[in-house]
Amino acid sequence: MAGAAGAAVDAAGLTAWVTEFARLVHEQRDELTRLDAAIGDADHGANLDRGMTAVVAALEGGPADDAAAVLKTVATTLIKTVGGASGPLYGTFFLRAAGALDGGDASAFAAAVRAGLDGVAARGKAEPGDKTMLDALTPACDALDAALAEGRDLPDALRAAAEAAAGGRDATVPLVARKGRASYLGERSAGHADPGATSAALLVQAAATALAGGS
Amino acid sequence: MTVGLVVVSHSRALAEAAVELARGMLPGRELAVGIAAGDVDGGLGTDATAIADAVTAVDGGDGVVVLMDLGSAVLSAETALEFLDDDQRARVVLSPAPLVEGLVGAAVVAASGASRDRVAAEALQGLAPKQAHLAG
Numbered sequence: 169m170a171g172a173a174g175a176a177v178d179a180a181g182l183t184a185w186v187t188e189f190a191r192l193v194h195e196q197r198d199e200l201t202r203l204d205a206a207i208g209d210a211d212h213g214a215n216l217d218r219g220m221t222a223v224v225a226a227l228e229g230g231p232a233d234d235a236a237a238v239l240k241t242v243a244t245t246l247i248k249t250v251g252g253a254s255g256p257l258y259g260t261f262f263l264r265a266a267g268a269l270d271g272g273d274a275s276a277f278a279a280a281v282r283a284g285l286d287g288v289a290a291r292g293k294a295e296p297g298d299k300t301m302l303d304a305l306t307p308a309c310d311a312l313d314a315a316l317a318e319g320r321d322l323p324d325a326l327r328a329a330a331e332a333a334a335g336g337r338d339a340t341v342p343l344v345a346r347k348g349r350a351s352y353l354g355e356r357s358a359g360h361a362d363p364g365a366t367s368a369a370l371l372v373q374a375a376a377t378a379l380a381g382g383s
Numbered sequence: 384m385t386v387g388l389v390v391v392s393h394s395r396a397l398a399e400a401a402v403e404l405a406r407g408m409l410p411g412r413e414l415a416v417g418i419a420a421g422d423v424d425g426g427l428g429t430d431a432t433a434i435a436d437a438v439t440a441v442d443g444g445d446g447v448v449v450l451m452d453l454g455s456a457v458l459s460a461e462t463a464l465e466f467l468d469d470d471q472r473a474r475v476v477l478s479p480a481p482l483v484e485g486l487v488g489a490a491v492v493a494a495s496g497a498s499r500d501r502v503a504a505e506a507l508q509g510l511a512p513k514q515a516h517l518a519g
Contacts, residue, residue: 244432247462251428253455256462259431263465291458349454 177277177322179235181379183227186242189374190220196370203363207350211252212363219250219258239266239280253292253348254364257301260287274322277379278312285309292347296336299345299357301364308333308372326376333372337365386493386502387415387441390486391434391451391460395421401483405490412494415441419463429456434463438475446474446499448489448506452482476503484509 193200193216200213223245227238243262247255264287265280285305294300296307311332315325338361345357348364392398398420406414417437422428429451438447451460460477467475476499478485485506492505 247431247459248423248433251422251426251430251455253458255428256431256455256458260462260465263462291461 177235177274177379178272179233179238182235182238184378185375186220186227186238187224188378189371190224192370192374193217193220193367196366200363200367203361203366206360207345207353207357208363209252209349212254212367215250215252216254216258216367219246219255222246222249235272236266236269239263239269254301254367257288257292257364260291261285261305263287274316274325277322278309278316278325281305281312282309294347297343298347299340299343299350299362299365300347301362301368303340303343303362304333304336304365304368304372307336308368323376323380326372326379330369330373330376333369337361337369340365384443384445385413385415385496386445386499387417387438387443387447388486388489388493388502389417389419389434389437389441389447389449390482391429391437391449391456392418392420392482393427393429393452393454393456395425397452401486404483405487408487408491409494414490414494415443416490417441429459431459431462432466434460435466438463438467439471442471442474444474446476446502448493448499448503449475449477450480450482450486450489450506451477474499476500478503478506480506480509484513 197213197217200216201210204210204212223242226241226245239262243259243266247259261284265284268283269280270276288305289295289302292300294302296302308329312325312329315328340362341360342358344355345351345353350357390398390402398418402416402418417440419430419434419437422430441447449460451457464472464475488509489502489506493502
């Protein structure tokens with residue numbers, strides 16, 4: 169059952185997750201900026217890289233024995249340092265996840281990220297198909313829940329979630345943006361992957377990598 | 384006490400100038416107005432924790448009206464509410480008014496001791512004089 173690999177979702181596991189996310193954002197920084205230059209204001213890669221670099225520094229300095237506190241630190245650091253819309257959006261994701269985290273097993277993690285997803289949707293007043301980070305996060309959470317419900321362990325379920333997030337990201341290419349600055353471009357926003365969905369897919373990929381151990 | 388005002392902008396210079404313009408309407412009058420603008424390095428950006436701090440600083444118990452510019456300023460102002468306790472959150476109104484016109488209107492009635500809802504309503508009316516003038 170899913171609980172067998174659940175030990176990974178503690179403060180250390182969550183720190184490993186966001187640290188891996190920071191590494192991927194840094195690695196993909198120019199690609200995120202290139203996508204944002206096509207349909208937005210060309211700051212997503214730089215903003216998120218700055219924010220996640222600050223997150224890693226904050227987690228190195230703070231106590232790592234409380235899993236919810238790790239997520240709260242991620243939230244407040246992103247809110248303070250990102251500046252653009254991805255600050256309050258990713259900040260809300262981690263803030264709501266921190267508030268919902270109850271326990272250290274796979275189902276607790278799934279419930280926390282679902283709460284984060286709901287927070288992003290409420291904050292951005294967006295829904296799947298609007299060409300936003302929700303287009304990666306929503307199928308990822310659905311795949312995670314479905315895999316856990318089938319009795320698959322957390323690493324396996326997170327791999328399924330990462331595949332679903334990547335699929336959701338790719339599916340944003342033909343979409344016309346309906347939220348944020350890209351929406352001003354109308355039809356011209358079609359033809360490029362959404363930068364928010366692209367970074368959100370990295371977040372899920374990071375979870376699959378960092379929380380794969382211990383099974 | 385008077386109702387507190389908070390100005391949220393991507394630009395600190397823009398926020399400070401808007402406050403200066405509003406204060407110019409009120410020489411010698413007391414006005415509780417806070418600014419949460421710019422990113423930590425002084426560049427363009429908004430920070431929900433700074434907005435929450437500014438709200439707390441101007442909240443004397445009679446309520447706070449938050450005026451903001453656009454885009455992520457709105458998302459950050461909404462996020463800021465999550466950092467307040469329930470009692471304080473209930474005293475805060477996020478105004479959809481245009482920043483400069485709304486602030487000037489709100490400042491004038493706030494300085495006169497009007498209620499929070501009256502201040503928020505005045506902010507919303509901020510565009511009316513300009514619209515009436517240009518329509519005439």
